[in-house]
Amino acid sequence: MPSTETAPRTGALPSAPGSEWWRTAVIYQIYPRSFADASGDGIGDLPGITAKLDDLAELGVDAIWLSPFQRSPQKDAGYDVSDYCDVDPLFGTLEDFDAMLDGAHGRSIRVIVDLVPNHSSDQHEWFQQALAAGPGSRERARYMFRDGQGAHGELPPNNWESVFGGPAWTRVVEEDGAPGQWYLHLFDSTQPDFDWTNDEVREEFRRILRFWLDRGVDGFRVDVAHGMIKADGLPDYTPDPDAGSMGGEEAGVPYWGQDGVHEIYRDWHTLLAEYDGDRALCAEAWLPTPEQTALWVRPDEMHQAFNFAYLETGWDAAALRDVVDESIRAYAAVGAPSTWVLSNHDVVRHASRLALTAENPQGHGIGPDSPGKPIPEVGLRRARAATALMLALPGSAYLYQGEELGLPEVIDIPGEARQDPTWFRTGGERYGRDGCRVPLPWTSTGDAYGFNDTGASWLPQPAEWATLARDQQVDDPASTLSLYRALLEARRAHGLGSGALEWIDGLGPDAVAFRNGEVTVVANAGTTPIALPEGVVIVASGPIDGDRLPADTTVWMAQG
Known part of the structure; x- marks a missing residue:
């Protein structure tokens, strides 16, 4: 890998101890x-x-x-x-x-x-060096190169499949033109896996x-x-x-x-x-x-x-x-x-x-x-x-x-x-x-x-x-967009990220309901409206029908 370095610049934004x-x-x-x-x-x-x-x-x-x-x-x-x-x-x-x-x-x-x-790209300097250096080299030891199975190494080292489909191994052609080792790529064949046992x-x-x-x-x-x-x-x-x-x-x-x-x-x-x-x-x-x-x-x-x-x-x-x-x-x-x-x-x-x-x-x-x-x-x-x-x-x-x-x-x-x-x-x-x-x-x-x-x-x-x-x-x-802005503003104003969750029961099997600090949250994951507890609406994901929360809707409420 290139040894490009940079002089230290301004540090990251500060964060108060204990409240990262x-x-x-x-x-x-x-x-x-x-x-x-x-x-x-x-x-x-x-x-x-x-x-x-x-x-x-x-x-x-x-x-x-x-x-x-x-x-x-x-x-x-x-x-x-x-x-x-x-x-x-x-x-x-x-x-x-x-x-x-x-x-x-x-x-x-x-x-x-x-x-x-x-993994890196197969165009990475290290992988290109590994291809040129050959089996047993320091350069190949940075990646997962292995000999193949079969009489002539013609079979991959194991049966692993790529996340993207197809085999997770590709065989290389050595410098002399002969079929050679295989390298592991859990993703595309252009993404060879590093060997993380290598210091x-x-x-x-x-x-x-x-x-x-x-x-x-x-x-x-x-x-x-x-x-x-x-x-x-x-x-x-x-x-x-x-x-x-x-x-x-x-x-x-x-x-x-x-x-x-x-x-x-x-x-x-x-x-x-x-x-x-x-x-x-x-x-x-x-x-x-x-x-x-x-x-x-x-x-x-x-x-x-x-x-x-x-x-x-x-x-x-x-x-x-x-x-x-x-x-x-x-x-x-x-x-x-x-x-x-x-x-x-x-x-x-x-x-x-x-x-x-x-x-x-x-x-x-x-x-x-x-x-x-x-x-x-x-x-x-x-x-x-x-x-x-x-x-x-x-x-x-x-x-x-x-x-x-x-x-x-x-x-x-x-x-x-x-x-x-x-x-x-x-x-x-x-x-x-x-x-x-x-x-x-x-x-x-x-x-x-x-x-x-x-x-x-x-x-x-x-x-x-x-x-x-x-x-x-x-x-x-x-x-x-306006909903997201309102949610983020209210989340910050009420400290929900640093809060604690307390479940609320009794609103029916389709309700996901809890308190986080001073905010009551009710989501209706069912198909029929559910009755809401008393409170003042802070923000809702959709229209609310009086004290009934429609299906596929979530509301944040404060005590009235």
């Missing part, structure tokens, strides 16, 4: 290539983000998380990194990053950047962490944080075909959730503690239960972990009560906050997902031929109610760009326009994640709906973006 910002923060995920495009090439960029910081400050978020913007061949939208310490020219320059960071900090918005430590790999990622911390970032979201360490001997494993692709519904997977990952994060925790401002680590760890996920946020490890159990829970009152209880209990047991989330760049947007009537395993996506497609009106109503419920829970919360506009999953993307590796590696059997990554609509007019001034867009935008654009919602008190 990440315990209660609302963090807004930016998918840079789809947020705002200042250059006009059809791909969002860092100057585009900087130009929209006032909009994010007005929304009321505490921090932003940027999906990868580092140098990359873009075979997996930047999750195939070729240089961890530089900005890909698609997104701008390091100077553009610094300007964006300073602009965010000037508005009291913290900045978290994505880190992809499980050189560990030291290099310490350098990468310091590079960005010295620039002033407030933390890292760690991609595939439950990967990196593989079970000794790399035993065969056949996943459940009905389970999610990242291991969230299965236990005992030899390449997910191995104990050795915790040693890595203890080391990183110590490194981050050297810096001011409570720098934070957030784990993307798809594990079967909140109890298992909580192991990633023990006091000397990471600070947050995405609550995928909550994200994957349907719009069902009993299931929601159970997962909230289980989450608060599990995370509190290790002194960490629950970190709630409903959407991100890898899942069907919750304005569509909550109205699906057919199973859709994580990562598969939905498209024109998918069964059980959502009814848009039902999906939006439930999404607004689900967000109002989530933002009332104590702890931290993540929002995904565009959900504040009520954006649904884009279903009708033509096959020739799709770009997710999942689509190609499964021969179109799985639609993949393009539907949640379509560039945002900022204005109701213009060929790219304000994403840029040229009309270019790396994924096609649907005509309905005109009615959902930000400029159509900003002054409409009934809009989803």
Whole structure:
């Protein structure tokens, strides 16, 4: 990896001891290539983000998380990194990053950047050196190279499958032209896995962490944080075909959730503690239960972990009560906050997902031929109610760009326009994640709906973006954008992030009802109205009929 260094810049924003910002923060995920495009090439960029910081400050978020913007061949939208310490020219320059960071900090918005430590791009300097160096070399020891099985090594080392479909092993051709070793790639064949038992790999990622911390970032979201360490001997494993692709519904997977990952994060925790401002680590760890996920946020490890159990829970009152209880209990047991989330760049947007009537395993996506497609009106109503419920829970919360506009999953993307590796590696059997990554609509007019001034867009935008654009919602008190602004303002005013939950019984089986401090929250996940307790409405996800809460609606109330 290049040894580019930077002189330390201004530190991250301060945080008071005992009240670390990440315990209660609302963090807004930016998918840079789809947020705002200042250059006009059809791909969002860092100057585009900087130009929209006032909009994010007005929304009321505490921090932003940027999906990868580092140098990359873009075979997996930047999750195939070729240089961890530089900005890909698609997104701008390091100077553009610094300007964006300073602009965010000037508005009291913290900045978290994505880190992809499980694998690199096959164009990474280290992997190219490994191909040239040959078997048994120091260069190959940085990655998971293995000899094949069979009389001539013609079979892969084991039967593991890629998350994106197809085999997880690719055989290389050696310098002499002969078939050679195989390398592991849990994702695309252009994303070789590092060997994290190698001290050189560990030291290099310490350098990468310091590079960005010295620039002033407030933390890292760690991609595939439950990967990196593989079970000794790399035993065969056949996943459940009905389970999610990242291991969230299965236990005992030899390449997910191995104990050795915790040693890595203890080391990183110590490194981050050297810096001011409570720098934070957030784990993307798809594990079967909140109890298992909580192991990633023990006091000397990471600070947050995405609550995928909550994200994957349907719009069902009993299931929601159970997962909230289980989450608060599990995370509190290790002194960490629950970190709630409903959407991100890898899942069907919750304005569509909550109205699906057919199973859709994580990562598969939905498209024109998918069964059980959502009814848009039902999906939006439930999404607004689900967000109002989530933002009332104590702890931290993540929002995904565009959900504040009520954006649904884009279903009708033509096959020739799709770009997710999942689509190609499964021969179109799985639609993949393009539907949640379509560039945002900022204005109701213009060929790219304000994403840029040229009309270019790396994924096609649907005509309905005109009615959902930000400029159509900003002054409409009934809009989803106005709802999000009201929720975030009230959440802060009433200290809900640092509060405590007390369940309220007696409102019926379809109610999710609790008190958080002085605020009473009631969500109706059923089909018929339910009677509300007495109180004054602070904010509601939809119209309320007197003292009756309609279906698919959430209300926050204060004592009258």
